[in-house]
Amino acid sequence: MTAVVRPGRATSLQGLFAPRSIALVGATDKSGWSLSTYQNLLGHGFTGPVHLVNPRTPEVHGRKAHKSLTAIGEPVDLAYVMVPTPAVLDVLSEGAELGIRNYVVLTAGFGETGTEGRRREEELHAFVREKGLNVLGPNGNGYVNAAAGITPYGLAITQPPPAGPVGVVLQSGALASAVLNFMHARNVGLSMLTSMGNEMSLSVTDVIDHLVDDPATEVIALFLETVRHPEEFARVARRAAEAGKPIVALKIGASRLASRTAQAHTGALVGDDRVVDAAFRRLGVLRVHSLEELILTAGLLARTGPLPGGRIGVVTPSGGACEIIADRAEQEGLEIPPFAPGTTARLKEAVPDFATVQNPLDVTGYVLVDRTLLARALETVAADPGIDVVLALVDLPRVPPADPEAARAYFGAFAECIRKTDKPVVVSGNVLTDITETGRRLQEETGFPYIAGGIDHAMNALGAAVRWSRSLPDVLREELSAPAPADVTPGRPGETWAEHRAARLLAEHGVPVVPSVRTADEHEAVAAAERLGYPVVLKAAADGLQHKSDIGGVRLGLAGPDAVRSAFRDVRAALQSSGYGADPAVLVQPQRTGGTELLVGVVRDPTWGLTLAVGLGGVWVEVLADSALRLLPVTHADVRSALGELRGARLLDGARGTEPADLDAVAEVVVRIGELAGSLGPRLESLEVNPLWVRGARVEALDALVTWA
Template identity: 65%
Template sequence: MSAVGPLFNPRSIALVGATDKSGWSLNTYNNLIEHSFGGPVYLVNPRSEIVHGVPAFASLSAIGAPVDLAYVMVPTAAVLAILEEGARLGIRNYVVLTAGFGETGPEGERLQESLTALAEREGLTILGPNGNGFINAAAGITPYGLPIPAPLLSGPVGVVLQSGALASAVLSFAQARNLGLSLLTAMGNEAMVSVTDVVDYLVDDPATKVIALFLESVRHPAEFAAVARKAWAAGKPIVAMKIGSSQLASQTARAHTGALVGDDDVVSAAFRQLGVVRVRSLEDLIITAGLLASVGSLPGRRLGVVTPSGGGSEIIADRADDEGLQIPAYAPETVRRLTEIMPKFGTVANPLDVTGYVVVDRTLLGRAMEIVADDPGIDIIVLLTELPRVRPPDPSIFVEAFGQTAKRIQAAGKPVVVVSNALTDITEFGREIAAASGFPYVAGGIEHGLTALGAAVRWSESHVSPEPETGPEALVEGETVGLWAEREAAALLTANGIPVVPSTFASDVDTAAAAADAYGYPVVLKAAAAGLGHKSDIGGVRLGLANEAEVRSAFVDVMDKTKADGVLVQPQRSGGVELLVGVVRDPSWGLTMAVALGGIWVEVLRDSALRLLPVDKAQALRALTELRGIDLLRGARGSETADLDVVADVVARVGQLAVGLGDRLESLEINPLLVRGSRVEALDALVTWRT
């Protein structure tokens, strides 16, 4: 059992501060009694002998029996004294419902620090403060401060929320969709027990198949990454809704990369690398978790769709396309067999509309699904149906029909995803039919159901590899302060094996002309000075210089306009595709790489893929293939095909360089990185060092 295991599995509970005047107290007590907690529940109130109709104790000490969990509801100023008393009695686990701590400001933060210090000194485990408690539905343990809607369904999804106010809404929605939970935890301030602690527990919990998170922040990124990798290795998907987005601080604004990388973008990149499914709504959080718990890993993205509705078929086809799922034509043998059972007015196609004849023949939908399951070109069957809502005079007809379909689903040999038409509650009668017939989980509504299916397919296809090795420390010459413009940045890249366009520094016009002659025309002149970043903004770049006279004239003009120390002379490159490869330091997650279409299109197109560093060559290649403009590298419209293997190798080396620079680096950007066939060269670069 993990460190928080005893917290979630107490055999006896004391409600400290229990009072008839508090709805929190009454709710918590009623939840424990109504959901048949198997151990004693002690009520503690020094001023009332009877609370909630039962005898109360004046203090924890007065109980005179072992207490595994103290649920603390006393005023803020009294919390520390309660924990001190409990520690002397050997009580190790606490839920602190009381607010007024870190969420209120400096004074509350000091109180919370005192609480944490006491817990660490005495070896206590504290959930909260300022939290609702938890519901261990798998074990029937419900110290939770808000009413629990009936029935409390036990099932395969563990839910962890950084919002107590949303906990009951999530619980109600899960139960409305007939989805049972193993554990629901409202975290409160996370003074001691964190989200990652609870996720770690759920990874080891045999009652939990999928973990669903509502996150306001990822407070411990390194711990989160470790537990996410552990969940992946255990085959337990994590589905997360993370709210809040903002751009990185202005310290990265000197580089175009800063326009591509915001805090929320980094979270999405981190989740993708860690195999965490990110969703955008509470509905998708629960429906996606339920679907993954029902079907597990999926074998592909080719769908065989069976419905009783032409309109439903078309909606599914549109949403499948949105999610990148395929709906191939059925094999000839499948078409032949379906034609034999379809009504004469029906048409065999994928998606398949078996028509309203299902009202006459209640076995038609299941038999069609059975045939589609045999099609070798299909990976997953999508079955559009839903549980009945209204109890008829003779319910047995539904038990029989859904039971037959359930047996066909179990025997299909391929995953069957059941989706309802719309997102409506499953009624008590629907739950009865599901239980009696063994009918599987029904994803709520085509919109959310296909969103969940797309997420499940992507999770099944994702590959979470061990963190790549960081490589050796980078070679650096010079003082690592401020901004390194192109001259210094190019030298850094060259020293560390990154290909860079040839360049000559010229502080006088004769040297510039000689360098141009040596390279051959046309050439490029760029202003060179310490700290000079975006040279073109101040007239510091001249392109396409075709002869010595143009070079001399450009030198004089650039030096006059920019007051630079000199110029860089480079052979002009043409053709190919320009990329940006940039690295910035995220304040939470660390070094983050962006790969994007480069040059002048960076901020216009915002076509980028992000990765947390370090990355290896394979991860760099996957990032490149995520770009919407990947076809430009693959030779679209007869252009030269890039050697993606070489490009990925250079991108990975840039990442290794950034990691090798250690804590000194703030940002590094190559823009553009020119790709032409197998030739890859950095044409310009900037490096910003941390202050």
């Protein structure tokens, strides 16, 4: 896939993230930022020249300082800018004249500070676009390229994580050091960490693009406050999926949808945070909810890559751990199947007589007597044809062992056993603790694999890895094309089309709708009821009326002419008292009984666009709040999957002897509703069918509402 480059930036970030020479502009002994950046570069492996620039001081950090970039007198690949806010543009202007294309701007005081700061940032951005510069920041700490030993990063790095396969991108400067420290504590290997700052020029998506092409990066971990460029984010997420590189994201924050959208029932089910879930699901981005999960899940995926399935074989020396793992597996949607007969027979020969051979397998404390027992059991479980992944519970020593040679032999043999298996093996400790220098040395000396935290975090990460692996075929499928625009004149700005107009729109576009007659007096209403067949329903019909039942505008179960006349008068009176004119109309419909009522709604999210919600419908929709979300467009399979996620999904299966719903017929209608919504253009704010009545293969829209932006 060809990269999309926004105007004003270079096509490659190689010079930014792998410079051969660096200038620290604004270097000074008075700044801890300056000293930390300088010491990071010298102390973490950068071998190129580091030039210090300060026009007022001849010596900084014990070395000669140049008065300007020009005074350096030789090419510079990257300028790290720490000058006062008003001087930043002058530095970039001088650098651009010298051919310097890449900058990290540590300086704050721009868009994050208010009106004057935004003006400064816009001025700076206009210059950057004009000159085609790569600028990380402003108001950012820089980056740590651990794979190449290049660390133009403004905070002291006291405990660097090992170089490794996880690339980290953060919309936060303060959290970067915490992430680095936690990666060190868990021995998770880092390829590169980038602190984005204000994203004036380069955005998160630009850095993801770079990491997708970076051979040192196998997994991408994101801390996101917002997704600034959703279309670009979707593009780079698909590029990552195509490259087999998982993206794990901790997305914080929530915002409300527009107030008019929230008035529809669907608005009670769709919020910004849930739309983010739907968007990430579509794009194959794994969403987590803590920094610990972010790093541990990324570390596990870097070890396993795509997993063949979710059938887990568990090998531990603890019965209590087996029970915890069984509970957590069910919560994560993982299966712990019985062992095959042959596996059971071989395990009975290996474990002591007092052990119970089952999955999860507790090999018992006999591991203290037979140091080969756990590894041999793992090898047997890994050979089981019904197992996709093996989970082994092993803790590294925290203090130097009494017999270091025996410890090396034990962990080395275990590591060799894992390497020989043809199934992925995930190793977990019992609880989440730091890996000490003792454990770190043992891992380095023996090749013992990554340990995915304690049981809870390991099961989180394993469940996420299985979900990502299962989602890949859907993520990599050919993108659905948008439906052709419908020949429909949108309503007036802010207008709501009530049922009589919305239902006609649905019917004209192939959505089955309950028969309905709009009547002007009670005689017409009775005649319509006679034609449609009793029992019937009477409903208020008035432009702009969203919730008929709220004003007493619905009457059900009308079995004869007298009931229809009385109901007509009641409904009309309700409309009149609510200000809908002197002679408002009333709809007559046949009453549908039995079956299940669903809600199918589409709302326009301000970031991600049209979002489909399916859930249990009728009057209980907001009380039950049982729904599943998907971004449009959707396929038949997407809808079937969403229906299966509902807590009330069993109602569609024919619970308590009721007729099961034809889910293929339901999915066909829901897809059609989604296609209609997509064809109505950018003026559509929401389209709702509530309820969508389902009885066997019969599917009908019983009520509908359309809101125009």
